[in-house]
Amino acid sequence: MTIGRVRLLTQLRDVQIVDRDDRDCGIVDDVELQGGPGEGLRVTAILVGPGAYRARLPRWAMRLVALIAGDRMVRVPWGEVAYISSTVQLEQPARAYGLAEAEDRARRLLPGIGGVDAP
Numbered sequence: 001m002t003i004g005r006v007r008l009l010t011q012l013r014d015v016q017i018v019d020r021d022d023r024d025c026g027i028v029d030d031v032e033l034q035g036g037p038g039e040g041l042r043v044t045a046i047l048v049g050p051g052a053y054r055a056r057l058p059r060w061a062m063r064l065v066a067l068i069a070g071d072r073m074v075r076v077p078w079g080e081v082a083y084i085s086s087t088v089q090l091e092q093p094a095r096a097y098g099l100a101e102a103e104d105r106a107r108r109l110l111p112g113i114g115g116v117d118a119p
Contacts, residue, residue, distance in 0.1 A: 017048065017076075017088045017099070025094035029053050032075065046081065046088065048099060049073040074098050 015028050029052035035041035050065050051073030057065065065071070076097050082089040094100035 011084065012043075012046070012088070015084070015086075015088050017046070017090060019090045019092065019094040019096075019099070020082070021093055023094055023100060025090070025097075025099035026074075028088055029073075030056075043078050045075045045077050047073055047075055072101075 012028050012031060016024060017026050017028060019025050026048045028046045029049060030047040031043050032045040032047055033041055034044045049072045050062075050069045051071045053065075054062050054071065054073075062071070074097055076090065076099070080091045080097070082091045090097065
């Protein structure tokens with residue numbers, strides 16, 4: 001699948017992710033890139049969850065984040081991205097990637113948030 005040029009910082013990072021059923025399932029916390037000196041650089045996956053920004057935070061801050069939100073990270077292969085618009089649309093349901101667990105937990109605690117009730 002070809003999506004075209006994407007400006008990683010302005011068009012992809014921190015963008016809402018929705019699954020094929022238009023269910024919110026997190027935001028793009030980081031991207032995984034592949035390539036080396038003299039080679040082209042390409043996106044191989046989107047990374048979702050607090051563990052994705054471990055390298056960007058000071059150790060003390062990551063400890064605090066982990067206490068509050070955990071340190072889990074989900075890697076979604078780039079080939080699973082259907083398209084990018086104002087959201088990143090995935091090919092499969094959130095559960096196929098291990099996404100939406102935090103949203104499910106929040107819906108159980110606070111019914112009515114997120115627009116769709118957990119099954």
